[in-house]
Amino acid sequence: VTLVAVKPDGVQRRLVGQIIQRFETRGFKLVGLKMLQASEDLLAQHYASLNRKPFYPSLLRYMNSGPVVAMVWEGHNVVKSTRMLVGDTNPAEAKPGTIRGDFSIHISRNIIHASDSVEVAQAEIALWFRRSELMEWECCDHGSVYQL
Numbered sequence: 001v002t003l004v005a006v007k008p009d010g011v012q013r014r015l016v017g018q019i020i021q022r023f024e025t026r027g028f029k030l031v032g033l034k035m036l037q038a039s040e041d042l043l044a045q046h047y048a049s050l051n052r053k054p055f056y057p058s059l060l061r062y063m064n065s066g067p068v069v070a071m072v073w074e075g076h077n078v079v080k081s082t083r084m085l086v087g088d089t090n091p092a093e094a095k096p097g098t099i100r101g102d103f104s105i106h107i108s109r110n111i112i113h114a115s116d117s118v119e120v121a122q123a124e125i126a127l128w129f130r131r132s133e134l135m136e137w138e139c140c141d142h143g144s145v146y147q148l
C-alpha cells in the first residue's frame with residue numbers, strides 16, 4: 001500500500017478525477033480516500049525530513065493553502081509503480097505520460113505527493129489515516145489484473 005495525495009494546486013485545478021482515473025485504470029485498488037485541510041502539525045510531521053531545506057516554509061504554506069485529497073492505493077509493487085506514474089519531483093524532468101509530466105511545470109507546484117519507499121509509505125499512511133478509514137475489499141477483476 002502507498003499514500004498518494006493530490007496537493008492543493010491539483011484540487012484547485014480540478015485534476016482529482018483524472019488523477020484517480022490513472023490509478024484505477026492501471027489496476028490498483030483504492031482502499032482509503034478523504035478530502036481534508038492538512039494541519040501544520042500533520043504537514044510538519046509529513047515533511048520532517050525536509051525541515052532544513054530553504055523551501056520548507058513555503059512548502060508548508062503551499063500544502064496548507066487549501067484542501068488536499070489523500071488516498072491509499074493497494075497492489076503489486078504499488079509504491080514503486082506509483083512513483084513511476086507520478087514522475088520526477090521536478091516537473092521539468094518528469095516524462096510526458098506521467099502525472100507531473102502531463103499536468104505541471106514548476107517544482108513548487110507539482111500537484112501530487114506519493115510515498116517514496118515501502119517504509120515511508122507505512123509511516124505516512126499511519127500519519128494520514130486511521131485504521132478504520134482503510135477498507136478491506138476484493139476487486140472482482142483481480143484474476144484478470146493478476147495471474148490467477
Ligand code: IDP
Binds near residue numbers: 055088110
Ligand atoms: P517528492 O515529492 O517527489 O517525494 P521531495 O524531495 O520529498 O520530493 O520533496 C517534497 C516536495 O517538496 C516536492 O514534491 C515539492 O513540492 C517540494 N520541493 C522539493 N524540492 C523543491 C525545491 O527545490 N523548490 C520548491 N519546492 C520543492
